[in-house]
Amino acid sequence: MPMRHPQLNEKGELRHLLTIEGLPRELIHRILDTAASFVGVSAREVKKVPLLRGKSVFNLFFENSTRTRTTFEIAAKRLSADVINLNINTSSTSKGESLLDTIDNLMAMHADMFVVRHAQSGAPYLIAQHIERMRGHAPHVNVINAGDGRHAHPTQGLLDMYTIRHFKGDFTQLTVAVVGDILHSRVARSDIHALTTLGVPEVRAIGPHTLLPGGLEELGLKVYTDMREGLRGVDAVIMLRLQNERMRGALLPSAQEYFKHYGLTEEKLALAAPDCIVMHPGPMNRGVEIESAVADGPQSVILDQVTFGIAVRMAVMSLLGQSQA
Amino acid sequence: MPMRHPQLNEKGELRHLLTIEGLPRELIHRILDTAASFVGVSAREVKKVPLLRGKSVFNLFFENSTRTRTTFEIAAKRLSADVINLNINTSSTSKGESLLDTIDNLMAMHADMFVVRHAQSGAPYLIAQHIERMRGHAPHVNVINAGDGRHAHPTQGLLDMYTIRHFKGDFTQLTVAVVGDILHSRVARSDIHALTTLGVPEVRAIGPHTLLPGGLEELGLKVYTDMREGLRGVDAVIMLRLQNERMRGALLPSAQEYFKHYGLTEEKLALAAPDCIVMHPGPMNRGVEIESAVADGPQSVILDQVTFGIAVRMAVMSLLGQSQA
Amino acid sequence: MPMRHPQLNEKGELRHLLTIEGLPRELIHRILDTAASFVGVSAREVKKVPLLRGKSVFNLFFENSTRTRTTFEIAAKRLSADVINLNINTSSTSKGESLLDTIDNLMAMHADMFVVRHAQSGAPYLIAQHIERMRGHAPHVNVINAGDGRHAHPTQGLLDMYTIRHFKGDFTQLTVAVVGDILHSRVARSDIHALTTLGVPEVRAIGPHTLLPGGLEELGLKVYTDMREGLRGVDAVIMLRLQNERMRGALLPSAQEYFKHYGLTEEKLALAAPDCIVMHPGPMNRGVEIESAVADGPQSVILDQVTFGIAVRMAVMSLLGQSQA
Numbered sequence: 001m002p003m004r005h006p007q008l009n010e011k012g013e014l015r016h017l018l019t020i021e022g023l024p025r026e027l028i029h030r031i032l033d034t035a036a037s038f039v040g041v042s043a044r045e046v047k048k049v050p051l052l053r054g055k056s057v058f059n060l061f062f063e064n065s066t067r068t069r070t071t072f073e074i075a076a077k078r079l080s081a082d083v084i085n086l087n088i089n090t091s092s093t094s095k096g097e098s099l100l101d102t103i104d105n106l107m108a109m110h111a112d113m114f115v116v117r118h119a120q121s122g123a124p125y126l127i128a129q130h131i132e133r134m135r136g137h138a139p140h141v142n143v144i145n146a147g148d149g150r151h152a153h154p155t156q157g158l159l160d161m162y163t164i165r166h167f168k169g170d171f172t173q174l175t176v177a178v179v180g181d182i183l184h185s186r187v188a189r190s191d192i193h194a195l196t197t198l199g200v201p202e203v204r205a206i207g208p209h210t211l212l213p214g215g216l217e218e219l220g221l222k223v224y225t226d227m228r229e230g231l232r233g234v235d236a237v238i239m240l241r242l243q244n245e246r247m248r249g250a251l252l253p254s255a256q257e258y259f260k261h262y263g264l265t266e267e268k269l270a271l272a273a274p275d276c277i278v279m280h281p282g283p284m285n286r287g288v289e290i291e292s293a294v295a296d297g298p299q300s301v302i303l304d305q306v307t308f309g310i311a312v313r314m315a316v317m318s319l320l321g322q323s324q325a
Numbered sequence: 326m327p328m329r330h331p332q333l334n335e336k337g338e339l340r341h342l343l344t345i346e347g348l349p350r351e352l353i354h355r356i357l358d359t360a361a362s363f364v365g366v367s368a369r370e371v372k373k374v375p376l377l378r379g380k381s382v383f384n385l386f387f388e389n390s391t392r393t394r395t396t397f398e399i400a401a402k403r404l405s406a407d408v409i410n411l412n413i414n415t416s417s418t419s420k421g422e423s424l425l426d427t428i429d430n431l432m433a434m435h436a437d438m439f440v441v442r443h444a445q446s447g448a449p450y451l452i453a454q455h456i457e458r459m460r461g462h463a464p465h466v467n468v469i470n471a472g473d474g475r476h477a478h479p480t481q482g483l484l485d486m487y488t489i490r491h492f493k494g495d496f497t498q499l500t501v502a503v504v505g506d507i508l509h510s511r512v513a514r515s516d517i518h519a520l521t522t523l524g525v526p527e528v529r530a531i532g533p534h535t536l537l538p539g540g541l542e543e544l545g546l547k548v549y550t551d552m553r554e555g556l557r558g559v560d561a562v563i564m565l566r567l568q569n570e571r572m573r574g575a576l577l578p579s580a581q582e583y584f585k586h587y588g589l590t591e592e593k594l595a596l597a598a599p600d601c602i603v604m605h606p607g608p609m610n611r612g613v614e615i616e617s618a619v620a621d622g623p624q625s626v627i628l629d630q631v632t633f634g635i636a637v638r639m640a641v642m643s644l645l646g647q648s649q650a
Numbered sequence: 651m652p653m654r655h656p657q658l659n660e661k662g663e664l665r666h667l668l669t670i671e672g673l674p675r676e677l678i679h680r681i682l683d684t685a686a687s688f689v690g691v692s693a694r695e696v697k698k699v700p701l702l703r704g705k706s707v708f709n710l711f712f713e714n715s716t717r718t719r720t721t722f723e724i725a726a727k728r729l730s731a732d733v734i735n736l737n738i739n740t741s742s743t744s745k746g747e748s749l750l751d752t753i754d755n756l757m758a759m760h761a762d763m764f765v766v767r768h769a770q771s772g773a774p775y776l777i778a779q780h781i782e783r784m785r786g787h788a789p790h791v792n793v794i795n796a797g798d799g800r801h802a803h804p805t806q807g808l809l810d811m812y813t814i815r816h817f818k819g820d821f822t823q824l825t826v827a828v829v830g831d832i833l834h835s836r837v838a839r840s841d842i843h844a845l846t847t848l849g850v851p852e853v854r855a856i857g858p859h860t861l862l863p864g865g866l867e868e869l870g871l872k873v874y875t876d877m878r879e880g881l882r883g884v885d886a887v888i889m890l891r892l893q894n895e896r897m898r899g900a901l902l903p904s905a906q907e908y909f910k911h912y913g914l915t916e917e918k919l920a921l922a923a924p925d926c927i928v929m930h931p932g933p934m935n936r937g938v939e940i941e942s943a944v945a946d947g948p949q950s951v952i953l954d955q956v957t958f959g960i961a962v963r964m965a966v967m968s969l970l971g972q973s974q975a
Contacts, residue, residue, distance in 0.1 A: 011676070042435040043464065046379030054696030056724060066411055067430070074381060074434055077407040082698075082727040086716055097933035105932060108956035109724055110692040116387075138953075139693070282430060283422035303463075306433035367760040368789070371704030373732075391736055399706060399759055402732040458841070502865035607755060628788075631758035 006128050013323040016128040016143040017316050020153040020193040028198060031108070032162050034315035035308065041078060043309055051318045052081035055112040059085045060102075061146075062118040065119050067283065068146055071306075072115045075313035079321075081113075099123070100130050106141075107134065113142045113320060119324045121149030141319035150184055155316060156281050157190030159309040161198060163301055166308065167277050175202040175273075177230055180240030180262060180289055187281045191238055196220055206230035207262060210251045227262050231271045239264055239280045242289045255288045264290045269299065277301045331453050338648040341453040341468040342641050344477040353523060359640035360633065366403060376643045377406035380437040384410045385427075387443040387548040392608065393471055396631075397440045400638035404529060406438075424448070425455050431466075432459065434466075438467045438645060439523075446474030467645035470520035475511055480641060483608050484514030484634040486523060488626055489561050491633065492602050493592050496520070500527040500598075502555055505565030505614055506536040512606045513565055521545055532587060535576045552587050556596045564589055564605045567614045580613045589615045594624065602626045610649055656778050663973040666778040666793040667966050669802040670843040678848060682812050684965035685958065691728060692960055700732035701968045705762040708733045711796075712768040717933065718796055721956075722765045725963035729971075731762075749773070750780050756791075757784065763792045763970060773801030774828060800836055805966060806931050807840030809959040811848060813951055814886050816958065817927050821845070825852040825923075827880055830890030830939055831861045837931045841888055846870055857912060860901045867946035877912050878961035881915075881921045888913055889930045892939045905938045914940045919949065927951045 007016040014027065041049055055239075057076040064087060076083045088102065106114070114123040124145040131141050147153040161171075168174055176195055182188040182205050195203045196219060205216045206224045211257050216223050224230030231237060246252050263277065278290075278300045286292050295302060328630050332341040332348075339352065366374055382401040386396050389412060401408045413427065431439070441449040449470040456466050472478040486496075493499055502518055507513040507530050514557060520528045530541045532548045541609045549555030556562060571577050589603065603615075611617050620627060657666040657673075664677065691699055707726040709719050714737060726733045738752065756764070766774040774795035779790050797803040811821075818824055826845055830836040832855050843855045846869060855866045856874045866873050874880030881887065896902050914928065928940075928950045936942050945952060 044379070047381065048379040049433060054694070054698040054728075056697065056727075066413070070409060070411065070431075071434065073409055074407075077381075077409075078379075082724075084720055084723055084727075086720065088716070098936070101936075104953055105956050106471075106720075108953040109721065109960050110697060153862070157758060170463070283426060303433040305431055306430050307435070310434050369704070372706065372760060374903040392737070395734055395736065395756075396759065398734055400707075400731075402734075403704075608751060611748070611751075628754055628758040631755050632760070635759050 004124065007321060014142075014316070014319050015323055016124075017055065017154050017320070018124050018128055018143065019147045020154045020157045020190045020197065021152070025197050025199070027216065028158070028161065031158055031312070031315050031319065032165055034319060035158075035162055035311040038311040038314040039308065039320075041314070042307070047078050048080055050080045052076065052079035052112075052321050054319065055081045056110065057081045057083050057113045057115065058106055058111050059083065059115045060088060060106075060117070061086065062088045062116070062123065063147070064089070065117055065147070068117060069307050071148060072144075072313055075231070075310050076113075078310070079314055079317055081317075099126070099177055103127050103130060107131070107138045110139055111141050112247065113317065115143065115144045115146050116148070117146040118148050121151035123148050142323070144316060144320070147186055150186055151189065153190050154188040155309070155313055157194040157291060158188050158316070159305055159312040160191050160238060160279060160281075161194045162312050163279060163305050164277070164307045165277060166304070167301060168235060171198040171200050174200050174235045175233060176200050176236045176238065177203065177204040177206055177234045178238045178240065179206040179227065179230070179264065181242050181246060182207050182216070182240065183211045183213045183285055184243065184246070185240045187240075188240055192219060192221065202232065204230050208252070211246070228268060228271055234272045236277045236279060237264065237269070237272060239278065239290050241281060241283065242285055244285075255285075259288055263288065264294050266291070266293050266297070269294055275299075279305055282306070331450065331457060334648060339641070339644050340465075340648055341449075341466065342479050342645065343449050343453055343470045344407075345479045345482045345515045345522065345572055346477070348522065350522050350524070353483070353486065353519065356483055356637070356640050356644060357490055359644060360483075360487055360636040363636040363639040363643075364633065366639070367632070372403050373405055374403065374407045376471075377401065377404035377437075377646050380404045380406045380646060381435065382408050382438045382440065382642070383415060383431055383436050384408065384440045385442070386411065387413045387441070388446065388472070389414070390442055390472070393442060396634055397469075397471060397638055400635050400642060401438075403635070404639055404642055406642075424451070426427070428452050428455060432456070432463045435464055436466050438469065438642065440469045440471050441473070442471040443473050446476035448473050467648075469635055469641060469645070475509055476514065478511040478515050480634070481512050483518040483641070484630055484637040485516050485563060485604060486519045487633045487637050488604060488630050489602070491629070492626060493560060496523040496525050498523050499560045500529065500558060501525050501561045501563065502529040502531055502559045503563045503565065504531040504555070505554065506567050506571060506588065507532050507541070507565065508536045508538045509568060509571070510565045513563075516563055517546065519545060529555050529559065533577070553593060553596055555594055559597045559601055561602045561604060562589065562594070562597060564603065564615050566606060567606065567610055575630055580610075584616075588613065588618050591616070591618050591622070594619055600624075604630055608632070656775065656782060659973060664966070665790075665973055666774075667804050667970070668774050668778055668793065668795045670804045670840045670847065671802070671805045673847065675847050675849070678808070678811065678844065680964070681965050681969060682810055682815055684969060685808075685812055685961040688707060688961040688964040688968075689958065691964070692957070696907065697728050697794050698730055699728065700730045700764075702726065702729035702971050705731045705971060706760065707731045707733050707763045707765065707967070708756055708761050709733065709765045710738060710756075710767070711736065712738045712766070712773065713797070714739070715767055715797070718767060721959055722794075722796060722963055725960050725967060726763075728960070729964055729967055731967075749776070753777050753780055757781070757788045760789055761791050763794065763967065765794045765796050766798070767796040768798050771801035773798050792973075794970070797836055800834055801839065803836040803888070804838050805959070805963055806837050807844040809955055809962040810841050810888060810929060810931075811844045812962050813929060813955050813960045814927070816954070817951060818885060821848040821850050824850050824885045825854065825883060826850050826886045826888065827856055827878070827884045828888045828890065829856040829877065829914065830888065831892050831896060832857050832866070833861045833863045834893060834896070835890050837888055838888075842869060842871065854864065854880050858902070861896070863960040878918060878921055881918055883962060884926055885924045885928060886927045887914065887919070887922060889928065889940050892935055894935075909938055909941075913938065914944050916941070916943050916947070919944055925949075929955055930954070
């Protein structure tokens with residue numbers, strides 16, 4: 001990567017949101033503070049502020065995800081932006097146009113923001129670097145990574161941090177566990193970078209050997225293959241979605257077996273701190289990685305995550321909109 | 326169904342529109358009166374009123390219908406709402422998320438209104454009941470049934486009533502015939518409930534034995550298998566769309582045969598009252614259930630139905646938007 | 651065609667934009683002048699003007715084209731219109747509804763403008779003629795042809811003319827070459843009509859025999875099968891996209907062979923005038939009809955075409971919006 005922080009400008013402001021890795025702690029807090037001011041907007045009668053009025057936000061979804069696309073669409077519309085949805089598997093890339101030709105075209109249409117979802121890790125970086133290379137030749141466009149391969153899902157990481165800060169107040173006294181398929185999870189990666197940046201003293205990774213990547217200890221994490229041991233005393237547990245395709249491969253024996261060892265049940269949750277919160281990025285596989293009694297129980301903050309997710313995305317978009325000016 | 330009128334609140338105001346069955350006559354008239362005030366809006370230079378400004382309306386189409394989705398999208402946009410279209414066959418339900426988890430998520434995003442189309446009868450009820458159960462825990466969302474299985478299509482029923490009232494003035498002197506595949510038609514069901522509630526003294530059901538459900542007489546209808554006999558003297562005839570798949574099954578011999586017996590021709594229409602109006606919910610199968618000379622003839626009000634349909638949907642949405650406050 | 655100029659009203663104003671053939675030269679210049687006033691709008695902080703506020707613009711795409719649909723969607727939204735996208739292969743036409751029934755329905759919903767893309771030549775004409783026949787019976791709707799079969803793509807032709815005028819100032823001293831698959835290209839057809847109408851004294855058609863239609867000389871063009879010869883001294887070269895399916899048929903030997911003879915390289919471009927501009931409607935097949943060094947080189951105005959394309963579409967829409975009043 002030629003540029004060290006392609007997502008920050010010289011003044012340290014956010015020009016793109018590509019990953020949480022390397023984001024300064026103060027900037028993360030600034031995003032969360034800005035999100036706090038937007039939580040109220042979505043609860044109002046008129047859920048709209050004019051911050052992005054007349055801006056063109058493009059949802060570039062090279063990988064289909066109605067759910068994630070919807071959250072960005074709502075966030076942009078509540079900021080009064082014009083939103084254009086492009087599902088690009090059916091688009092001109094199928095006519096053989098390259099990714100960057102597509103980007104050049106949309107820039108020439110005076111796009112203001114690209115929300116990019118792509119199955120390949122690094123695609124949003126590639127786009128942001130291309131935009132930076134064009135500087136001076138084309139109007140600037142802000143890129144938001146809405147999930148790239150196994151790499152990063154920074155707005156999910158930020159909304160998870162918002163949720164933890166909302167319920168726990170302070171990061172510096174916490175023990176947080178991330179449970180499940182850490183190997184393939186861009187959510188896990190973004191959460192781990194956020195938690196360590198924000199000063200969480202103990203971050204635990206829990207999962208079967210086959211779903212734990214190497215190098216977690218080097219990041220300062222404690223690694224557990226025994227979920228009961230790993231949950232002991234934690235203040236927050238972040239469950240990960242188990243992709244069905246993992247079960248068809250050689251990595252896992254069966255959903256039942258997985259649930260027995262790594263499914264979050266009331267019995268296992270009882271080992272955590274009494275006020276431990278339960279998080280999940282959704283969509284949940286009930287009965288696979290989490291039981292319904294927990295998902296719908298008093299310690300679950302899963303729907304709060306969704307609510308805060310809109311505010312966090314509004315915050316990121318509005319901060320990017322300002323940095324551009 | 327545990328709640329008797331899940332669509333009305335304690336004050337008798339509309340909280341959801343799920344079915345016409347059980348709607349008080351005055352409420353139907355109130356919806357039609359409100360629609361009358363919107364007919365002018367769509368004919369204006371600027372076809373917009375700010376009644377739903379800043380509200381988030383979700384078109385949740387579990388069954389594809391570009392046509393119906395379009396009418397709701399236009400109605401919502403003319404009320405200045407933000408509209409988000411979700412075709413949910415390709416969405417997270419395909420990732421194994423349950424219907425109600427999807428609903429919970431959208432509620433957590435502070436949705437204001439769900440327009441629900443579903444192949445399964447009762448799905449909009451299920452959603453409305455779930456929302457009522459969450460009362461106090463989550464912001465309220467209004468549900469509009471945009472067609473569920475064979476059960477109901479209440480906005481179609483209401484726009485049909487608007488059309489009849491517009492052309493005939495008064496319901497209490499009329500004879501109205503519903504013709505065709507009544508067995509499988511949610512439109513027929515909604516129209517029949519509306520007509521009887523509004524005091525139409527004679528409602529006739531016309532169709533072949535195989536496409537007439539039992540119990541029509543109990544609803545007060547007169548049943549005819551001979552279309553010529555059934556049309557005699559009627560003031561309005563509501564033709565139903567014949568689904569192609571019926572012809573492939575054992576229920577019907579052929580499209581030609583069907584047309585001969587139950588297709589509306591000029592010759593058969595001459596048996597009705599001279600000022601009888603001809604209605605059809607669309608899309609029409611010309612030459613199957615109706616001949617073009619009638620569909621495009623002077624007694625046809627089929628395109629008026631479409632125009633009034635926008636106004637009726639605006640009326641329902643604006644009344645729901647108010648009841649919520 | 652019963653009406654000579656179905657796209658102009660009695661005062662010679664644009665009611666529909668169906669083809670460039672037969673458009674008066676002054677009207678083309680008026681569209682380009684109007685576009686010039688919109689170029690600035692897309693570069694502003696707030697890229698919106700209220701000219702089509704409260705109007706309903708329908709993108710009726712019977713043939714899929716995310717790229718073209720996006721340009722019209724952006725143009726309409728920057729004019730503050732409400733935009734409804736309909737991909738009609740998956741819609742009610744699949745339920746057997748005829749094209750004109752679909753149009754009647756959308757007119758009954760008080761549509762203001764149809765942007766029509768269709769695989770069949772003439773479909774937008776059919777729609778415009780139908781609308782004119784309904785005059786007095788239904789509110790008027792303006793039709794814009796967004797590409798019909800091999801026939802016409804008038805907004806592409808207009809944006810190409812805008813680009814030439816922007817870079818060259820005057821049409822009456824120019825030599826312009828159109829290169830490639832002219833036989834199958836609606837873009838070529840629209841460009842050729844525009845260039846001759848605007849008084850370009852020398853228009854050249856360059857391509858292999860198999861991809862050159864008959865009758866070009868009758869239109870006043872010079873025809874070349876040798877690209878080097880044809881490019882000599884030209885002021886602007888319009889490259890055409892080569893559809894991949896041509897290579898699979900008998901019309902062309904291979905992409906490599908095509909590139910060798912008709913691909914635009916720096917070496918071939920050197921034969922043109924030193925300030926010759928290079929144009930392409932996109933999406934490009936790099937290495938087939940154009941090499942990257944030229945596409946991204948100093949003489950390329952391909953991305954300017956995209957930028958001007960938004961302004962030209964805004965101009966057409968706003969002129970149509972006025973003529974209606």
